[in-house]
Amino acid sequence: MSEHIKKATLELLRRAATTLPSDIMNTLARAYENEESDAAKMNLKVILDNVRIAGEQSLPMCQDTGAPIFWIHYPRSYSQAELRRKMNEAVRVASQIPYLRPNAVDSITGKNSGDNIGAGVPVYHFEEWDENYLKVELMLKGGGSENVSPQYKLPDSSLGGGRNLEGVRRCVIDAVFKAQGLGCAPGVIGVAIGGNRDTAYAAAKKALMRPFDDQNSMPELNELEQRLLKELNELGIGPMGFGGKTTVLAVKAVALHRLPACFFVSIAYNCWALRRQTMIIKGGEVSYD
Amino acid sequence: MTELRLPTDEATIRELNVGDFVEITGVMFTGRDSAHSFLMEKEREKFKELLEGRIIYHCGPVVKKVDGEWKFISAGPTTSIREEPFQADVFKRYGLRGALGKGGMGKKTIAGCKEFGAVYLHAVGGAGALAAASVKRVKNVYMLEEFGVPEAFWEIEVERFPAVVTIDSKGRSLHEKVRADSEVIYKKLIGM
Structure with a gap:
């Protein structure tokens, strides 16, 4: 079960870094149609092309892959500590591939941890619920x-x-x-x-x-x-x-x-x-x- | 569309105007917060040779080593205003002819561009995968161990890297214009 969660979380990280949900893509496409100036249109065209290429080639659409923030709803049968360990492992692997840029910097020494794990990161919001399934929401929040x-x-x-x-x-x-x-x-x-x-x-x-x-x-x-x-x-x-x-x-x-x-x-x-x-x-x- | 070949010189840069679309080809360097304070800490002779006539790209890339060679995976611009305290002095001390980034820069850099003959180029923020496709080769990397991947100096060869001139060497800034225009509407909206 644990390995399964790690693998699934890695795929979640990949999807987050390399694709955008369709509601966002549709809104960007409408914005492109709606703009008039060359500069505004150019920016939106590059944005749309970029997301397409990132998705096709499984590349991070933006080099700032942000801070991973997780909201996790889990059933009573799960261990929160175990979930955190497995998700940390997925974040480590994602940093090697790399779906994620190493983004955790020690605020005192300036040293980058290299794997997105550090004091206070990634961010986890855990909440037990009465449903019988696990729901993980993820945002990669850019700096x-x-x-x-x-x-x-x-x-x-x-x-x-x-x-x-x-x-x-x-x-x-x-x-x-x-x-x-x-x-x-x-x-x-x-x-x-x-x-x-x-x-x-x-x-x-x-x-x-x-x-x-x-x-x-x-x-x-x-x-x-x-x-x-x-x-x-x-x-x-x-x-x-x-x-x-x-x-x-x-x-x-x-x-x-x-x-x-x-x-x-x-x-x-x-x-x-x-x-x-x-x-x-x-x-x-x-x-x- | 104007082709900008690197290394370049003052006369070429002074011909560029706010709003020009350019495509950059040649060797340039990434450098952000650690790099700029490193360059201003003291004279770095080696970097004078490397940076003369080139452009510094505010970028912290996603990189990968493939068959022993570094490859840029995603490499869009980072926010330039953080280099505002250093940028104009870095231009002068190292003979750089411009910076490439996003979000624009402030009065000191605008004045520096005018005085020294440099330019600020704007790439599309967030468009990292597309930008990386313009990076044909990673020639070298400096201060990787000390600064980490995002902050190191990456020496890269780019081909037709697209950007827009948003601060030229005539004291003009697109960012100042948009701010001024939007301020009129802002004041109206909040009833000032």
Whole structure:
């Protein structure tokens, strides 16, 4: 069983590094049709060609293969420690092939661990559940977009933002304006409203796992997502920040309970290469979505 | 489409304008955060010979050794602004004629490009597999042990590597223009 999980996780890592889900590809293709300037069109064409070649040849689409973040739901019969060991092994093998670039650097010595294993990495979110199967969601979160992912606290007098959805809206517009092309626009924006500083960032990243074409189950947030998608694209920053109509591909928001004293707005900016994949292992059968 | 052959010279670089599409052919070097601080720590004589008339590529590649030779697997640009404190001085000290990266650079580099006759070229961020296809050969690698794979100096031979001039040697920056244009809309959206 253990070897089976390791092998399946390696395939999950391969898929994540070398392919993009169809909702993202379709949105990029529509953006290409919709753009007018040569520079914006060129960027999107290169992006689409690149993903095609990466998929055909099983190459990492981007050399920054990011930080692997796992969300794992497991049945009671599984050992969390064993899952972690097997997934670490899969990450090691993926770093040798290489589906993953060695991306774990010791912050004190500057030494690269060489295999993506280190203090605090990979990131695992484990949760036992009552289902009888294993579900593993994986995101490879790139560093360039991580650098333009800010956390605000409301009220924010420079933005004139209060502790309400209008305040949230202003924070998101501010973050995307300040990011310009630096996060490899067109970006995908995960927004967590409330929570603590740590839980909020994790939730903002988890929101990026949602399909582009789904609806937020909270009507207020659904409306905010739609409005921001339109307004952020009005900024005209465009692909790679060269100017254009496509600054973001999707906005996904989530609300968490907060302390009375705190109101954080946490933004997970992701590059266009939103490498997210899901794997299910049920009765020995592996499926990927 | 303009062909940019390396090594190049000041006169050639000064003819390039913001918005030009170029294809780079010849030998260039990757170098990012560790490389730039290494180059500015003191005069590195060996690197003067290597970098003269060339371009430094802000890139931390995915590499693989095939039959004893290094091969670039995925090699798109990394964020250039991290080299802003060093870039203009590195141009001057080592005779580099430009940098290739993504996201643009700041005022010091814009001024450095103008004064020295250098250019900033923008590749498509994230398009690593396609960029690696333009890398025909890895000629050498320096400081691999010390810096690790992403940060080492990789000496690579590229053929028709596509990029766009976004900062030219006349003091113009596409990034400053887009920022200024988007700032007008930003202010309107948040009611400033």
